[in-house]
Amino acid sequence: MPRSTDMPRRASTPRRDDALVRAGRALRTVLLIALAALFLIPFYLLLRNGLSTEQDITSPAWTFFPAHLQWSNVRELFDDPAVPMARSLLNSALIAVATTLGTVLLASLAGYGLARIPYRHANKVFYAILGTLMVPAAVTFVPSFVLVSTLGWISTLRGLIIPTLFSAFACFIFRQYFLGFPQELEDAAKVDGLGYWRTYWRIVVPNSAPLFAAVGTIVFIGAWNAFLWPLVIGQDKNAWTVQVALSTFTTGQVVNIHELFIAAAVSIVPLLLVFLLLQRHIVAGVERSGIDD
Amino acid sequence: MSSSGYRRSREGPVRHRTLWFWIFVGPFAAGLGLFTYVPLLWSLYLSFFDAHNTVSPTHFIGLGNYTSMLSDGAFTSSLWTFAVFSLFIVPATYVLSLALALMVNRLRFAQSFFRSVFFLPAACSYVVASMIWKLSIFNGVRFGLANTVLGWFGADQTAWLSTTHPPWYWLVIVTLRLWLQAGFYMVLFLAGLQRIAPQLYEAAAVDGARPGWQVFRHITFPQLRATSVAVVLLLVINAFQAFDEFYNLLSDSRGYPPYARPPLVYLYYTALGQGQNLGLGSAGAVILALIIAVVTIVQARWFGLGRTED
Numbered sequence: 001m002p003r004s005t006d007m008p009r010r011a012s013t014p015r016r017d018d019a020l021v022r023a024g025r026a027l028r029t030v031l032l033i034a035l036a037a038l039f040l041i042p043f044y045l046l047l048r049n050g051l052s053t054e055q056d057i058t059s060p061a062w063t064f065f066p067a068h069l070q071w072s073n074v075r076e077l078f079d080d081p082a083v084p085m086a087r088s089l090l091n092s093a094l095i096a097v098a099t100t101l102g103t104v105l106l107a108s109l110a111g112y113g114l115a116r117i118p119y120r121h122a123n124k125v126f127y128a129i130l131g132t133l134m135v136p137a138a139v140t141f142v143p144s145f146v147l148v149s150t151l152g153w154i155s156t157l158r159g160l161i162i163p164t165l166f167s168a169f170a171c172f173i174f175r176q177y178f179l180g181f182p183q184e185l186e187d188a189a190k191v192d193g194l195g196y197w198r199t200y201w202r203i204v205v206p207n208s209a210p211l212f213a214a215v216g217t218i219v220f221i222g223a224w225n226a227f228l229w230p231l232v233i234g235q236d237k238n239a240w241t242v243q244v245a246l247s248t249f250t251t252g253q254v255v256n257i258h259e260l261f262i263a264a265a266v267s268i269v270p271l272l273l274v275f276l277l278l279q280r281h282i283v284a285g286v287e288r289s290g291i292d293d
Numbered sequence: 294m295s296s297s298g299y300r301r302s303r304e305g306p307v308r309h310r311t312l313w314f315w316i317f318v319g320p321f322a323a324g325l326g327l328f329t330y331v332p333l334l335w336s337l338y339l340s341f342f343d344a345h346n347t348v349s350p351t352h353f354i355g356l357g358n359y360t361s362m363l364s365d366g367a368f369t370s371s372l373w374t375f376a377v378f379s380l381f382i383v384p385a386t387y388v389l390s391l392a393l394a395l396m397v398n399r400l401r402f403a404q405s406f407f408r409s410v411f412f413l414p415a416a417c418s419y420v421v422a423s424m425i426w427k428l429s430i431f432n433g434v435r436f437g438l439a440n441t442v443l444g445w446f447g448a449d450q451t452a453w454l455s456t457t458h459p460p461w462y463w464l465v466i467v468t469l470r471l472w473l474q475a476g477f478y479m480v481l482f483l484a485g486l487q488r489i490a491p492q493l494y495e496a497a498a499v500d501g502a503r504p505g506w507q508v509f510r511h512i513t514f515p516q517l518r519a520t521s522v523a524v525v526l527l528l529v530i531n532a533f534q535a536f537d538e539f540y541n542l543l544s545d546s547r548g549y550p551p552y553a554r555p556p557l558v559y560l561y562y563t564a565l566g567q568g569q570n571l572g573l574g575s576a577g578a579v580i581l582a583l584i585i586a587v588v589t590i591v592q593a594r595w596f597g598l599g600r601t602e603d
Contacts, residue, residue, distance in 0.1 A: 024505075032396050036410045042422065042472065043413070045429045045438065062436040106321045113317025118310055125318060132329045134589060139534075139557075139582045142564045142574045143332035143339065146348045166324040196313045225418035227537045228557070232565060243420045250424055251544050257428060264421045271416040279409060283480055 050262035057257050073262045084237055085263055088245040091234075092224060093270070095160050095241060099223040102165040104216050108208075111174025112200055116186070126175070132168045145232050155236035164229065170215055177211050178204070213281045217274060221282075224271055242267045333582075336575040344572035358576035367551070368577060371559040372584070378555060379532040381467045386528055387521075390475045394482030395509075408483070412476035419537030422469050427454065427542050431465045454542060455550070462543070462553055469538050474531070478524050485520030489513065522596040529592065533585050536561070556581050 049057050051073060052066040077085055113119075114126050144163060153159030185207060189199040205212070230241040240248070246267060249260050275282070340358050342350035362368050397407050414422070430438045433452030440450045453461050493512050502508050536557040543550055549562065560581070564574025 028396055028399075032400075032407055035393070036407060039410055039414065039472065039476075041438075042417075042425045042430070045425055046421070049429055058434075058436050060435040062438070062441045106324065110318045110321035113314050117314040117317060119314035120307075120311075122314065125322060129322065129325060132325060134586055135329065135333065135582055139578050139585065140329060140332045140336065141557075142560060142571065142578050143336035144328065145565065146335060146339070146571060147328070147332050150348055162324075163328040166321060166328055168325065168329075171321060196317070200317075221416065225420075227418065227420055227540075228561075231540075232561075243418050246420050246424065247541050250420075250427065250541055251546060260424065260428070264424050268417055268421055272413075275413065275416045279412070283408070283412070 046261060046265050046268075049258060050265040052258055054256055054258050057261075070258070073258055074266070077259050077262050077266070080259065083249070083259065083263065084240060084245060085242075085266070087238060088240045088242045089267070091157070091160075091240065092242040092267075094157060095230075096220050096223040098157075098161045099164055100216050100220045102161070103167050103170055103219045104212055106165055107167055107170035107215070108174045108205075108212065109200075110171045111176075112178050112204060114171075114175045115178035115181075117196060129168050129171055133172070141228060141232055144229075148233060153233070155234055155239040157239070159233045160230060160239065160241070164223065164226070167219065170219065173215060174211070177208065181208070210281060210284065213278065214284055217278045217282050220274060221271060336578055339572050340576040340579050342572050344570070344575075346569045346571075348571060350572060354572075358573050359580065362573060362576045362580060367554070368556075368559055371554050371556045374553055375533060375535070375555045377463075378466070378535060379529055381463060382470055382532050383525065383528045385467060385471055386475055386478060387524060389471060390478035390524070391482050391517075391521075393475060393479040394486060395513075397479065398483055398486045408480070411479055414473050414475075415477050417473060419469075419473065420541050422473055423538050423541035426465055426469045426538075457552055460552075465542060466538060466553065469542070470535070474528075478528070481520055481524055482517065485517045486513070489516045525596070526589065526592055529588065530585065533581075533588075 048064075048066055051069045051071065053068075053070050056066040056068075077083065110129070114122055114129075119125075148154060148159045148163060151159070153162075181204065185203055186199055189203045194202065225243065226241070227243045227247065230244050231247065234240050234244050242263075246260070246264055249263070339348070339350065341353060341355060343352040343354050343357070344350035393411050397404060397411070400407060431453035433440070433450065433455065435441065435444065435450060437453075439453065443449075443451070451461055453465050456462065489512070493516065494508065497508050497512050498504075502511060534557060535555050539553060539555055539558050540549075540561070543553055549558070556577070560574050560577045563577060564571050
């Protein structure tokens with residue numbers, strides 16, 4: 001939106017009591033700062049407890065700042081043989097990366113085909129895909145579990161990854177985006193004798209990098225944080241993702257509480273990095289997901 | 294939407310194009326069919342059988358699973374749990390995320406800082422958030438943050454998650470989800486606010502509308518209608534699928550308490566817990582899917598989704 005049109009508006013606005021305006025603005029700023037602090041407190045508690053001693057966490061004389069920071073908690077966590085921390089982090093990383101690449105590839109190809117390759121029944125196919133959005137994935141977990149166990153994929157990476165690769169939502173986003181992709185670029189490719197396949201890889205993909213990044217990050221976050229499916233499929237300790245491992249600690253009675261908190265803190269580090277590096281793309285991706293158009 | 298799949302056909306014979314269409318769309322469609330449509334149909338099939346511990350049952354019992362599911366007090370109460378939960382969480386998230394968006398949108402400095410702070414919880418999983426809420430903020434002993442703060446004012450300790458009269462556990466559940474999802478919906482509202490034409494505000498100012506409540510009521514809020522519809526729809530669907538935080542907050546090594554058990558948690562224990570009653574679990578899943586479909590359609594009709602252009 002061009003912002004230059006703001007000027008005449010401000011000039012023609014009836015003068016209000018300046019003190020009142022300033023008071024309102026100050027009030028809003030104070031409120032925002034207070035809310036921001038509230039939103040950050042849980043992160044602080046995670047770090048505080050993760051780096052405290054057991055006594056500092058469970059002391060009845062609780063203090064906001066722990067008496068001293070215990071960085072050795074991190075090493076203790078990875079050395080504890082009862083906690084499959086390294087293994088579950090590795091599982092989560094493999095699953096998240098594979099899910100992201102697979103989803104983006106499959107959904108973008110399908111989205112492009114639906115948007116740009118004329119086919120008599122394209123709309124029927126599209127509605128069949130769109131229809132699955134009405135069926136929440138979580139509701140099909142019982143029959144999906146049955147299917148995956150029939151395939152013999154329980155507690156395998158295959159079982160954890162492959163069924164999650166077919167995101168109708170991602171396909172929908174790509175289709176909407178490719179419908180608006182400049183036709184001239186593709187026409188130029190046609191003139192150069194490129195078919196659909198090479199047009200897609202040489203022209204369309206390189207010119208759509210922001211959308212791929214945005215969808216990729218959203219899928220990655222979802223895969224890293226997924227819980228129900230890994231809980232159902234990853235029954236064997238070797239197939240636990242980091243979320244399942246954490247959950248097993250909280251619902252069981254094994255671990256020391258500081259170890260639990262440092263494990264949780266470690267588990268969100270990859271996502272915080274992704275967030276801080278790619279925030280612009282994530283926000284843009286959410287905004288352009290087109291859900292409210 | 295209906296005609297947009299077609300472009301002027303400039304190239305190649307029809308069969309050639311059909312082949313390429315399926316090369317692009319085929320793998321995705323096949324996977325979606327196998328991992329969504331097959332489970333759905335299988336679920337429908339299983340729901341008519343007595344299927345304990347087996348996926349190839351032989352004992353057909355017709356609607357037996359459906360009648361026992363619908364007359365099962367635990368299942369119907371899980372539906373009530375969902376209803377109460379969404380009654381709290383949908384309006385609360387709507388108001389908070391809209392308020393955050395309005396405040397952040399008008400900031401002249403540090404706008405991206407505040408946006409990041411409110412959006413950051415989306416990086417946290419429900420499992421991690423449940424841990425913080427259960428073991429650090431709302432644990433029932435003095436070293437929890439909530440009880441410490443209340444202690445400053447001389448209040449007694451509260452066992453937040455196990456107090457059912459009054460139902461303090463709702464406070465824990467609702468604040469957790471509010472924290473996790475408000476920032477995401479704030480971003481949607483921010484996108485909606487960006488799309489409002491500045492001319493509308495100019496016209497309002499010329500007409501003498503006072504900035505603040507009047508402008509919000511007559512310009513901003515109506516212009517956000519499409520966004521609001523989408524946000525409410527997403528909030529309800531997401532609430533229906535609540536599982537992670539309920540499971541992690543309330544279950545422990547001794548099991549799951551009989552209260553605060555939304556439908557998915559109940560189905561999880563029915564189908565995959567001891568006994569593995571897959572037939573009954575499937576019937577529950579079918580009922581739940583139907584309810585979600587009806588709620589979504591009614592809501593979409595009610596809010597007039599699809600005729601937002603007028």
